[in-house]
Amino acid sequence: MASRGMPLDTAAIFSTVMEGILYGFSVLMFMGTMWALTRKRRMKEINRTNTAVAFMLLILSTAHMIVDIIRIEEGLVTYRDTFTGGPAAFFADVTQITFVVKNIIYTMQTMLGDGMVIYRCYIVWQSVWVIIVPSCLWLGITVCGICAVYSVSKATNEAGNIFAKATGQWITAFYAMTLASNLLASGFLAYRIWKMERNISAVRTSNNSMMPIVRVLADAAILYSVTLLSALLCFVEGNNGQYVVLDMIMPIISIAFYMVIIRMAMKTTSYSHISAAGMGSNETAREIPQQYHMKRMPVEVHISQITHQDETSKSTY
Known part of the structure; x- marks a missing residue:
């Protein structure tokens, strides 16, 4: 399939610029995430899972940004006059080490980001059955990612044609399964939180609501899914715009992860399983509205137990 759209050297410049802008924004959000995870907490109270994943996303995004800068320098400066076909041919050559490395990094970033969404879904639902399909898709993503990188590194006759x-x-299957996994896991997660919100709304005495969490989960899923869909459509159509979208996905994965943690850190009400969705906290909380407590009326809610804290209390995530 012949490629269409902008020349590859132009696409390389444009994609690196767009990635750099989004990367800078993701670094700022990383700082906000670290503040949200550590503020007013002792060392043993810091969620190590969230912190480790946040750092890994930053490291992978930074590595991808560095590789892209090296690739731009090689294509437009170092081999500009010596590579057969010029810069456009250089950026089309999928066997270039920089191209292979950046795709390895992208595969790892996708596996990490999608894996965390599935993990959140499991923590909130507390059921393996809910994540069976997303987990199977995640395994498929892993296989397709590895096969795609291998086929790219071994390309010979059609080394200048990623399509x-x-x-x-392999790349088409990778995009499609990533999109499906993200939509399924995010949908299950948002539905569970919305369902719990409905169950507790009748007995809650405060104005705190978990709907902002549902909205930010939806926003993160939409942001990531729209970008993935754009990449998939560009690739299927053989459009070089997929190179631009692909580089933009790297920081977007980090941004989608950070925005959920930051939004949850802004809540002053802690729900045991929902706070665990913010990455694995297993503390049990309790909220018994005062009028129900005084009447000794049992209040059953679908989440384990709910805690109402005053404004000076510290929430867990």
């Missing part, structure tokens, strides 16, 4: 069947089939 060739040998590589294209």
